[in-house]
Each structure stands twice: as structure tokens, then as C-alpha cells.
Amino acid sequence: MKLVITAGFDGSIPALALCELLRRSGHCIETVLVVTPYSPTRLKKMLRQRGMQGIKKVASKLLNLKKSGAELSLQTQFLIHKGISYSSLKAWCKVNEVKYILVGNLNSSKSINSVKQSNPDAILYAGGGILRSTFIEVANHKIVNSHSGPLPEIRGMNAVEWSILLGYEPSITIHMIDRGIDTGKIISRKRIPIGKGETIETLRDKAVISGVLEVTRLFDGLTDLDDLNKETSRDGLVGRQCYIMAPAVRELLSNKLEGFLND
Amino acid sequence: MKRNRDDILMQKETTNSIRRYEHHLELTAEWLMRSIEKGRGGSCAFFSPLLGWSKPYPETTGYLIPTLISISNALDDHKYSAAALRIGQWLLDIQSQNGSWHGGLYPSASSEGSVFNTGQILKGMMALFHLTGDHVFLSAADRGANWLASGVDGYGLWPASDYRASETPSYYTHVAWPMLEVWKSTQSVSQRTAAERFLDMALERKLSNGAIAQWGFDDQGSAFTHNIAYTIRGFQESSRLIGDYSKYGRPMEEILEFFVKKSELSNGRVSGEFDESLAGVKKYVCLTGNAQLAVCILLMEQQKSDLRLVNAASKMIDFIGSVQAKSRFVKSIRGGVAGSYPLWGRYMFMRYPNWSAKFYCDSLILIKNRLELER
Numbered sequence: 001m002k003l004v005i006t007a008g009f010d011g012s013i014p015a016l017a018l019c020e021l022l023r024r025s026g027h028c029i030e031t032v033l034v035v036t037p038y039s040p041t042r043l044k045k046m047l048r049q050r051g052m053q054g055i056k057k058v059a060s061k062l063l064n065l066k067k068s069g070a071e072l073s074l075q076t077q078f079l080i081h082k083g084i085s086y087s088s089l090k091a092w093c094k095v096n097e098v099k100y101i102l103v104g105n106l107n108s109s110k111s112i113n114s115v116k117q118s119n120p121d122a123i124l125y126a127g128g129g130i131l132r133s134t135f136i137e138v139a140n141h142k143i144v145n146s147h148s149g150p151l152p153e154i155r156g157m158n159a160v161e162w163s164i165l166l167g168y169e170p171s172i173t174i175h176m177i178d179r180g181i182d183t184g185k186i187i188s189r190k191r192i193p194i195g196k197g198e199t200i201e202t203l204r205d206k207a208v209i210s211g212v213l214e215v216t217r218l219f220d221g222l223t224d225l226d227d228l229n230k231e232t233s234r235d236g237l238v239g240r241q242c243y244i245m246a247p248a249v250r251e252l253l254s255n256k257l258e259g260f261l262n263d
Numbered sequence: 264m265k266r267n268r269d270d271i272l273m274q275k276e277t278t279n280s281i282r283r284y285e286h287h288l289e290l291t292a293e294w295l296m297r298s299i300e301k302g303r304g305g306s307c308a309f310f311s312p313l314l315g316w317s318k319p320y321p322e323t324t325g326y327l328i329p330t331l332i333s334i335s336n337a338l339d340d341h342k343y344s345a346a347a348l349r350i351g352q353w354l355l356d357i358q359s360q361n362g363s364w365h366g367g368l369y370p371s372a373s374s375e376g377s378v379f380n381t382g383q384i385l386k387g388m389m390a391l392f393h394l395t396g397d398h399v400f401l402s403a404a405d406r407g408a409n410w411l412a413s414g415v416d417g418y419g420l421w422p423a424s425d426y427r428a429s430e431t432p433s434y435y436t437h438v439a440w441p442m443l444e445v446w447k448s449t450q451s452v453s454q455r456t457a458a459e460r461f462l463d464m465a466l467e468r469k470l471s472n473g474a475i476a477q478w479g480f481d482d483q484g485s486a487f488t489h490n491i492a493y494t495i496r497g498f499q500e501s502s503r504l505i506g507d508y509s510k511y512g513r514p515m516e517e518i519l520e521f522f523v524k525k526s527e528l529s530n531g532r533v534s535g536e537f538d539e540s541l542a543g544v545k546k547y548v549c550l551t552g553n554a555q556l557a558v559c560i561l562l563m564e565q566q567k568s569d570l571r572l573v574n575a576a577s578k579m580i581d582f583i584g585s586v587q588a589k590s591r592f593v594k595s596i597r598g599g600v601a602g603s604y605p606l607w608g609r610y611m612f613m614r615y616p617n618w619s620a621k622f623y624c625d626s627l628i629l630i631k632n633r634l635e636l637e638r
Contacts, residue, residue, distance in 0.1 A: 165570055240520075240569060243527035246577035248280035248630070249570055252637050 001121040001223060004114075004139075006033045006106060008127030010088045013075040014146075014208050015126035019092055020084045021216045022124075030118040031099040032089050033111055035128040074205035078212075107132040115139055122225045124215060125177055133179055142225050143177040146211025148204065149242075150189060151175055155182035156242035160192070160203050164260050165253045170194065170203060172210045174218060176230060181241055185230040190214050198261055200253070280577075281634050285338070287584050288627045291620050292334045292343060294598030295327065298617045299346050304353035308368055309602075309614040310595050318368040321357060322377075323618045324350050325364075325384030330621045332390055337628050344394060351391040354384055355403055362406030378414060378421045378431075381407050382438030389444045401448055408445035411438060412457035419464030433465045433478040434490045436497025436511075443504040455505075462501055462511055465494070473517030474539050485536035485544055487610050488552025495519065495559045508566060519563050522556050523575040531578030535603060535610055547608025550586070550600050553579045554622035561629045573633055580626050587623075588615065 003022060007015035012034075019029050072080075079085075086092040093100035099118070103111040106128040115123070115138050125131070125145040136143060149159025151173040154166065163170045170192040176184035192206050218228060245253065298307045298316070305319030306327050331347035334340075358364055363376025364384050388404035391397070414421045420431040442458040445451070468476040478494040479486025495515045502512035521541060525533045533553055534543030557576040564572035586604045588596040600619035602611020611619070 162571070240571050241524070241527075242571055243574065246531075246574045246581060248284075248577045248581075248634060249574045251280050252570065252634065255638075 001219070001225070002028050002030050002118065004031045004033060004118050004120040004123045005029060006035070006123065006125050006128040007089055008035055008129070009037045010034050010090055012089065012127055013079060014212050016086060016089055016092055017079060017082065017084060017209075017212045018124055018126055018215060019089065019096075019098070020086070021082065021212065022219060023096060025216065025220050027219060029096070029098050030120055031101055031114055032093050033101050033103060033106060033114060033128065034089055035106060036102050036104055074202055075208055078205075078209045105129065107135050111135065112138050130181070131177055136177065136179060141176065141178070144187070144215065144225070145175055145177050145182075145184075146208075146215055147173045147175060147182050148207035148211065149173065149182075151182055151186055151239075153239040154242055155239055158242055158245050160207050161200060161245055161250070161253050162242040164203075165249070165256055170207070172207050172214060174211070174214055180238070183238055187218065187228050187230055188214060194261070196261075200257065281631055283584075284580070284627045284631045284634075287587065288334065288337060288624055288631070290587070290589070290598040291600065291624050291627070292331075292338065292598075294596075294600075294615075295331070295334075295617060295620050295624070296343070296346060297595065297598075298620070299350060302350070303369075304356075305350050305369060306617050309611065309616040310599060311614045312593075312596065313613060316595070318370075319353075320368050320617065321354060321364050322366070322380035322383045323616070323621065325354055325380075325387035327617060327621050328387030329390035330624050332394055333628050334624055337631065347387075348391065348395070351387055351400065354387060355399065358403055358407070362403075362408075362410035364407070376410060378411060379435060379438055381411060382435075382441045385411075385441035385445055389441065389448070392448065401445075404441075404445045405449050405451070408442050408449070408451070408454045411442055412451075412453045415457040415460055419460040419462075421461075430477060430482055431461070432480070432490070433468055433475045434493035434497065436462060436465055436495075436501065437493040438497070439465075440497045440500040440504070443501050447504055458501065459505075462498065466498070466511065466514060469514060470539060472541055473515075473521060474537075474541055475518070476539055478539075485538040485542075487536055488533060488549045488556055489610060490552075491518075491537060492552050492555030492559055496555065496562070499559060499562050512563075512566065515559070516563060519556075519560055523560060523572060526556075526560075526575040526579050531580070531582035533579060535608055544609075547610070548582070548604045549602065549608065549610040550583050550604050551602055551610065551616065551619040551622055553583055554600070554619070554626045557626040558622065558629055561626070561633060564633070570637075573630065576626070577630060580623075580630055583623055583626075 005015055005018055019032060023029055090100050101114045112135055123139045123143045125143050147159060149163050150168050150171045153168055154163050160170055171189055172192060173189045174187040178184035190210055192203060192210055301307050301316040302319040305321060305324035308317040308320035308323060310316050328347045328351055331343040335344035357369060359376055361376060363381045365371045365374055366377030366380045385404045385407050388400045392400035392404065414423060416422050439458040439461045442454050446454040465475065470476055475494050479490050495518060498511040498515050502508050502510055522533065532548050535547045535549035535552065536544040557579040560572050560576040583600060588599045590597055596615055599615035600623045602614055602616050602619055603609060606613055
């Protein structure tokens with residue numbers, strides 16, 4: 001299949017893993033669409049939603065700042081385990097002669113034109129912000145996403161955290177993207193394996209890795225996206241959208257996490 | 264040393280939130296006590312950095328009473344309920360013969376009763392009746408509620424004794440609520456009937472987007488979140504009092520979900536005004552309305568039991584805390600909550616109203632109690 005993959009930044013590990021694993025399974029990656037983190041609109045939005053904490057967090061992620069002596073993240077370990085040694089999406093695209101398009105926004109005309117030109121069989125969404133209807137239309141509604149929570153109950157942000165806090169089994173959902181937030185048709189759901197000594201960070205990493213593996217599994221040997229079984233009805237059930245946790249609610253999660261992991 | 268410790272405790276996000284909210288509550292409660300010390304019997308309407316403390320304001324002194332009693336319980340400090348009793352006594356002293364209270368600051372140029380202001384004072388009278396069991400407070404509230412009930416016409420409006428006689432604003436649900444509060448104790452049919460007549464009429468003003476027409480100070484244009492929250496809360500509390508959530512409480516869910524989303528997307532910094540199409544005026548935050556909306560969201564959460572709602576309310580409350588006056592150098596503003604952020608915003612321009620502090624305290628107590636339930 002001809003695929004386009006999106007990413008929220010050049011160092012996105014899930015996007016890099018998807019690119020390489022799907023290439024290995026015989027798919028043709030036409031274009032990688034990467035959103036530049038330096039867009040003023042993006043920074044402004046982040047500042048409004050998360051305050052300076054959000055900016056600091058993203059900056060350290062972008063600059064790949066690690067505390068000295070810190071262990072490798074599960075996502076990085078996953079790349080090593082899969083023998084993926086590219087430092088960035090740009091590097092991967094260069095080696096594999098794939099179009100690398102840097103855009104300010106996935107909904108920009110530059111981004112939409114590149115999708116039109118690529119005319120993909122499917123787009124794999126691995127970050128880059130909310131997609132507007134124009135993008136979804138141009139993609140013929142063939143956009144697949146891995147969401148880090150059980151749908152339709154837990155949609156939106158901090159899905160792993162909200163799953164635990166609200167008493168749902170942490171799982172990932174592969175689904176189609178439509179105009180709503182995580183409201184598209186569901187393709188599959190998968191439990192996140194939980195081991196000893198988990199933290200929110202390790203669970204989030206595991207959710208990302210599970211999503212990559214599940215998409216790779218679903219796309220293995222697939223020639224037409226329509227061949228995937230999709231849930232046609234959600235029985236009208238759409239959970240209240242989740243957002244970034246406020247400090248007070250995050251504290252509740254910390255208290256609950258210990259009990260949850262012991263159970 | 265203490266200053267540093269206090270400020271760090273309040274600002275640091277990772278600090279225990281219940282303790283952090285208690286700290287803000289203590290700080291704000293102390294400011295309210297200063298407004299009473301300076302209030303010549305009641306509580307000053309506001310502190311202005313330019314003009315100093317204002318005259319006492321009977322209306323907000325009235326609804327400050329239940330808040331002071333709640334603060335007493337939350338902080339386990341009797342001085343707040345003692346203050347509530349003192350200002351309640353002052354309100355008894357200035358009640359008109361016909362059972363009403365006049366509008367504006369005290370003393371007022373006009374002796375005419377005010378519908379809205381009388382309604383808010385009833386809350387204080389009822390809170391003191393429940394606290395002390397003293398029927399003098401119930402009797403005052405009963406006379407006030409009867410005066411209010413007698414003014415409601417066949418359309419559910421108050422055509423007289425008000426600044427917008429022809430079109431009673433929708434936020435007068437905040438008057439129907441205390442009338443029902445009184446009815447709960449008096450069982451007066453006329454009080455309940457009049458309150459419900461207004462509520463039913465106001466509910467008919469609900470628009471397809473969940474907004475309630477005429478919920479602002481003006482007939483046209485946008486409304487402060489302060490008035491919007493008055494409207495919603497009036498419906499919510501009325502539902503609670505009549506024991507039927509579906510009648511007035513559930514119809515408010517749609518508009519509250521709108522504000523939940525607004526809070527989440529702005530990290531608690533909700534626009535200060537909205538028009539009836541729900542377009543926000545983004546230049547400032549009405550801190551009073553922010554606190555009131557957080558209370559409304561937390562009240563809805565009591566029905567829904569969903570921590571996602573607590574999350575949205577928490578962000579609104581945290582935003583107020585982040586801009587609350589904390590300077591030790593100007594005692595008159597330390598612990599105060601401005602009407603707007605920035606201080607020169609349109610709502611209560613350059614002033615620290617006592618009702619901003621009151622609603623902030625209400626929101627702090629509610630969220631603290633909710634978080635404690637999860638312990």
C-alpha cells in the first residue's frame with residue numbers, strides 16, 4: 001500500500017518505528033509529513049493549554065535532554081530491539097529516498113497539497129495536531145490512528161492516566177480519524193501489558209509501542225484499507241473528552257496508581 | 264522565612280493540593296474578615312487601590328454569611344461563624360418594615376426595596392437560622408420571601424422594584440433559589456409558587472445552544488460570566504431544593520459542558536464575557552465568574568461523579584489562585600481577589616469585590632471536600 005505518515009516532530013519515535021516496520025513489511029511510504037515545533041501558533045496554543053511547564057517539557061523533548069545516568073526510555077529500547085538506528089525521520093527519509101515534508105500545520109495548504117500529490121491508500125497519523133475537515137476530505141477519510149486509551153470511553157488527552165483514574169483497563173484503540181476527537185470507527189482494541197514497577201511514563205511508553213505493533217500487525221499483508229473490519233456502530237456511546245490533568249487530579253492519580261499496580 | 268514557605272507552598276504545583284487549597288482559603292478568609300472589620304456593621308463591597316474600602320453592601324454581606332459558616336467548618340475556626348452572626352444582626356437591623364432590603368451600598372439614598380438584593384440576603388438569614396435555630400432569622404427571611412413572592416406577576420416577572428422592570432433578567436434565578444430555601448422551612452405555598460413561576464419562565468428563555476437569553480445586566484450584548492453563573496447556579500440550587508434534578512438542573516448541563524471545554528482549552532482562563540451565541544470576549548477574565556462557574560461545574564459533578572469535571576473546575580480555581588493578591592506589603596489587598604484579570608478588566612474595574620473572595624472561598628471549599636472524598 002502507498003502510505004503517508006505524519007509526525008509531531010522530527011524525533012518522533014512512533015513515527016520512525018512505523019516508517020521502518022511498515023517498509024520492512026513491503027509497504028511503500030510515499031511521504032512523511034512532519035510538523036515543525038517552532039510554529040508560533042503551536043507554541044501559543046501550548047502555552048495557553050499547558051503554561052510554561054508544557055513549553056519546558058516539549059523543549060527538553062525536542063532537544064533530547066536527558067538527565068545524566070538516566071535509563072533509556074522504553075520507546076528507545078524498542079527501537080534498539082527492532083534494530084532501528086536512525087537518529088530522526090529526516091535521516092530515515094534520506095536513506096530510504098522518501099519525501100520528507102516539513103509543515104507548520106498539518107492543515108496547511110502545503111500539507112494538503114503534498115497529500116494530494118502522494119494520493120496514498122492510507123495515512124497513518126502519528127502526531128501533528130488536530131486534523132481539520134479539509135485534510136480528512138483530501139485523505140478520503142482513510143486516516144488511521146492509535147489512541148492510548150479504550151475507546152469510546154476515554155477519548156482525548158492523557159488517555160493512559162484517565163483510564164487508570166476512572167477505573168478502565170489501560171488499553172490502546174486503533175481507529176479511523178473523523179472530524180470528532182477520537183470518535184471515528186474502531187478497528188481494534190488491545191490491552192497494555194502491565195508489569196511490576198510501572199510508572200505513568202512506562203505505561204505511556206508501552207501504549208505507544210503497543211500502538212505501533214498493533215498497526216504493523218493490522219497492516220501486515222493488507223492491500224486495501226477497506227479490508228479491515230471496522231466497528232460500524234458505537235451505540236451512541238461517546239465518552240466525555242479528556243484533557244491534560246490538573247495538578248490536583250494528577251495527585252489523585254498518583255495515589256491511585258500504587259493501588260492499581262498492586263492489584 | 265514564613266513568607267517564603269507560604270508562597271512556595273501555594274505556588275508549587277506538586278505540593279499537596281488539598282493543603283494548597285486550604286492555604287488559599289485561609290488567605291482569602293482573612294481578607295474577608297478585613298472587609299468586615301472595615302464594614303461598619305456589614306462587609307465592604309470592595310477595596311479599591313485608588314479609593315480604599317467602600318461602604319458596606321447589604322446584598323453581598325447577606326450571601327457572605329453561608330460562606331463564612333462554611334469557612335468556619337472547613338478551617339475549624341469559630342471566628343468566622345461569629346463574624347457571620349454579627350453581620351447577620353446588622354442585616355436584621357436594616358431590614359425594611361415590608362420585609363425587603365434596599366439596593367446599593369449602605370446607607371442608601373433610596374429606601375425602596377430591591378428584589379435581587381433582598382433575595383441574596385435571605386441566604387444569610389436562612390444560614391443563620393440553621394446555625395443557631397433562632398427564629399428571628401427565619402422570621403426575617405419569611406417576611407423577605409413573602410415580599411418577593413408578592414411582587415411576581417402572572418408572567419413570572421417582577422414588574423416593580425427593579426432596575427429592568429419590563430424584562431426581569433434571567434440571572435434572577437439567584438432570587439428564586441433563596442425563596443425556595445425559605446419555603447423549605449416555612450412550607451409557604453405562595454413562596455414556592457412564585458419562585459417556580461419565575462424559574463419556568465426563565466427556562467423558556469433557553470436557546471438551542473444551551474445559553475439562557477437575557478442572562479446579563481443588559482438586555483442586549485454580552486454577559487459577564489458572573490451573571491451567567493448566577494443564572495445557572497440559581498437553576499441548579501432550585502432543583503436541589505425541590506428534589507427534582509431533571510426539572511432545572513439537567514437543562515443546565517449543556518451550557519456547563521461548554522464551560523468545561525472552555526476551561527480545559529484555556530487552562531482555566533475563561534473569557535470574562537459571552538454573548539448569547541456563546542462567542543467569548545477574550546481580553547480579560549472575570550475572576551468572580553470563573554470561581555462561580557467552577558462551583559456550578561462541581562455541583563454538576565455531584566450528579567455525574569466524573570473526575571473530568573473536577574479537572575475543569577480545578578483549572579479555573581487554580582487560575583484564580585495564581586493571580587490572587589498575595590503581597591504582604593499592601594495588607595488591604597493580600598488575599599483579595601480582583602473582579603477581573605488583569606485588574607483593569609471590564610468587570611469591577613480596578614477593584615477587589617467582597618463577592619469575588621466569597622465565591623473563590625466557596626469554590627475552594629467545594630473542591631477541597633471533593634478531593635478529600637477520593638482519599
